Amino acid sequence: MTAGGAALRAEGLGKSFGGFRALSGVSAEFRAGLLTSVIGPNGAGKSTFFNLLTGAFPPSEGRILFGGRDITGLPQHRFARLGIAKSFQITAVFPRLSVAENVRVAAQALVSRLDFWSHRARLRGLEERSAALLARVGLSHRARRAAGELAHGEQRALEVAMALAADPALLLLDEPTAGMSPEETRGFMDLARALAGERTVVLVEHKMKLVMGISDRVLVLHHGELLAEGTPAEIRADERVRRVYLGQRA
Amino acid sequence: MSGTAAPTRARLPGLAPLAEWGMRHRVFGTWLALAALPLLLPSTALATSVVAYGLYALGFNLLFGWGGLLSFGHAALLGGGAYATGIAIAHYGAPWWAAIGVAPVAGAGVAFLMGVLAVRTRGIYFAMVTLALSQCAYHVAYQAVGWTGGENGLRGVNLREVALPFGMVLDGLDPRVRYGLVAVAAGLAVAAVSRVLDSPFGAALAALRENEARARACGYDVRAVRLLAFVLSGAVCGLAGGLLAIHLSVVPVETMHYATSGLAVMLAILGGMHSFFGPFAGAAAFLLLESAVARWTEHWPLVAGTVFMLCVLFFREGIWGTLVGWLRR
Ligand SMILES: Nc1ncnc2c1ncn2[C@@H]1O[C@H](COP(=O)(O)OP(=O)(O)OP(=O)(O)O)[C@@H](O)[C@H]1O
Numbered sequence: 001m002t003a004g005g006a007a008l009r010a011e012g013l014g015k016s017f018g019g020f021r022a023l024s025g026v027s028a029e030f031r032a033g034l035l036t037s038v039i040g041p042n043g044a045g046k047s048t049f050f051n052l053l054t055g056a057f058p059p060s061e062g063r064i065l066f067g068g069r070d071i072t073g074l075p076q077h078r079f080a081r082l083g084i085a086k087s088f089q090i091t092a093v094f095p096r097l098s099v100a101e102n103v104r105v106a107a108q109a110l111v112s113r114l115d116f117w118s119h120r121a122r123l124r125g126l127e128e129r130s131a132a133l134l135a136r137v138g139l140s141h142r143a144r145r146a147a148g149e150l151a152h153g154e155q156r157a158l159e160v161a162m163a164l165a166a167d168p169a170l171l172l173l174d175e176p177t178a179g180m181s182p183e184e185t186r187g188f189m190d191l192a193r194a195l196a197g198e199r200t201v202v203l204v205e206h207k208m209k210l211v212m213g214i215s216d217r218v219l220v221l222h223h224g225e226l227l228a229e230g231t232p233a234e235i236r237a238d239e240r241v242r243r244v245y246l247g248q249r250a
Numbered sequence: 251m252s253g254t255a256a257p258t259r260a261r262l263p264g265l266a267p268l269a270e271w272g273m274r275h276r277v278f279g280t281w282l283a284l285a286a287l288p289l290l291l292p293s294t295a296l297a298t299s300v301v302a303y304g305l306y307a308l309g310f311n312l313l314f315g316w317g318g319l320l321s322f323g324h325a326a327l328l329g330g331g332a333y334a335t336g337i338a339i340a341h342y343g344a345p346w347w348a349a350i351g352v353a354p355v356a357g358a359g360v361a362f363l364m365g366v367l368a369v370r371t372r373g374i375y376f377a378m379v380t381l382a383l384s385q386c387a388y389h390v391a392y393q394a395v396g397w398t399g400g401e402n403g404l405r406g407v408n409l410r411e412v413a414l415p416f417g418m419v420l421d422g423l424d425p426r427v428r429y430g431l432v433a434v435a436a437g438l439a440v441a442a443v444s445r446v447l448d449s450p451f452g453a454a455l456a457a458l459r460e461n462e463a464r465a466r467a468c469g470y471d472v473r474a475v476r477l478l479a480f481v482l483s484g485a486v487c488g489l490a491g492g493l494l495a496i497h498l499s500v501v502p503v504e505t506m507h508y509a510t511s512g513l514a515v516m517l518a519i520l521g522g523m524h525s526f527f528g529p530f531a532g533a534a535a536f537l538l539l540e541s542a543v544a545r546w547t548e549h550w551p552l553v554a555g556t557v558f559m560l561c562v563l564f565f566r567e568g569i570w571g572t573l574v575g576w577l578r579r
């Protein structure tokens with residue numbers, strides 16, 4: 001995929017919960033090879049948008065196109081197999097499995113799911129892949145621990161390794177730094193920036209400051225609608241965005 | 251036990267390696283237990299019951315302990331296999347290998363029919379749907395008198411001879427021959443279950459148990475994994491039912507009763523749902539206690555209930571799980 005083409009496109013996406021419209025008419029484009037951040041205050045609809053883009057639930061209206069193909073309404077596991085990976089806002093790992101197995105089984109989902117007769121150790125390359133990814137997110141020394149025993153920040157890093165396990169073309173992260181220490185956050189933002197060099201990254205973040213330095217594009221959601229879109233500089237200069245983020249200068 | 255890396259602490263010399271060995275060679279260890287069982291228990295019949303119910307609990311635990319799904323309908327799977335074998339022998343005079351062979355197929359078939367509906371739900375709803383479906387199966391068995399004998403049970407499940415290659419024929423009415431047959435079939439099934447747990451599917455099943463949303467986000471089709479787990483569990487429990495039919499020479503309609511579903515839950519928890527051998531140990535403890543207690547009181551269910559409660563309260567990992575935990579400490 002060449003940088004600049006649309007990896008993922010949302011067309012008029014909307015979602016209602018009962019009578020409540022959490023998101024309405026959002027059209028946006030996530031260009032390949034770029035890091036796009038989705039920001040907005042609490043309850044703006046960021047997670048809802050994120051969940052629609054990752055297939056967690058179908059939209060009430062609109063379409064989702066991935067590499068030009070309409071994937072609206074596909075079951076979530078199909079999204080994953082197409083190369084769309086995500087990390088959750090609330091940490092989700094396999095707590096009683098070892099850290100290494102967490103990543104290994106995430107990688108396995110792409111190559112073998114229902115084979116109940118061969119030995120899993122015979123799947124080539126998965127253990128190596130798991131080890132390499134753990135090294136990348138700085139968790140090698142924890143590989144043999146149960147994932148549930150890790151500190152919060154470490155679990156977040158593990159989540160990213162799991163999301164990367166399938167070598168996705170598109171990586172979506174929902175507030176990956178929530179609960180991380182400032183130091184961990186900085187390290188993480190470096191990682192996110194590095195990842196954007198190899199694949200399309202979408203970062204959902206509540207704190208505007210964090211993403212401005214590393215994003216190529218920024219989308220601003222407010223009350224379930226797309227308020228503004230542009231480069232970090234354009235967003236910083238936008239009067240409406242300033243009003244929404246009153247007191248939280250970037 | 252799953253991929254949990256237990257921190258190393260001071261160990262009892264001698265016994266910890268034994269526990270480690272048992273965990274690493276769970277199939278061989280189970281085979282040794284199967285070979286020793288008739289020597290340890292007061293009667294061969296009791297040993298045969300332990301193996302059949304142990305296999306039932308093991309098959310149930312594939313779904314429960316390893317897959318994290320609580321089914322209250324496994325009686326239908328055990329019963330499906332029991333009736334298949336029973337009908338094959340009583341109505342068609344099938345040879346031993348065919349009679350045993352149809353049991354897992356029937357169990358898997360019933361499981362597929364139940365599973366297609368049940369895997370759409372989870373938690374308490376899964377338990378309720380499986381319970382309701384197994385009650386339907388009970389009703390069918392109760393009504394189909396021509397096939398199942400209805401409330402009188404299916405009688406005449408007499409396996410008179412066990413013909414082996416090279417013209418060897420064993421007496422099917424000899425309890426020791428039956429034990430051998432049941433133990434060999436169960437031993438093979440145990441090896442198969444162990445293999446399933448080690449497979450890529452086994453890893454997916456564990457992942458699903460640990461965090462369904464994450465497993466789905468990884469690309470696992472939750473319903474497909476669950477359905478396959480249910481069907482495989484059904485095959486094992488169906489085989490257990492077939493072995494039970496041969497052992498008892500009769501298939502009582504109570505095999506399909508929901509109390510039999512509850513028994514699987516009880517055996518797995520009693521023995522330890524997080525260990526491979528736990529369900530077998532649960533069956534052995536339960537049946538041994540039953541045969542001992544039944545000698546001096548008719549209130550066995552009361553005793554069983556009390557033991558089960560104590561176990562749940564004080565041995566969260568069940569008899570076997572707790573024992574292994576102690577040895578490895
Ligand atoms: N499943 C649901 N049912 C009903 N309402 C929901 C549901 N999910 C979200 N909402 C509502 O939709 C709105 C947007 O929620 P969303 O989680 O998308 O916000 P957010 O931008 O991610 O906020 P935060 O920064 O707190 O994570 C909120 O008002 C929320 O209460």
Ligand SMILES: [Mg+2]
Pocket residue numbers: 046047048089
């Ligand atoms: Mg959110």
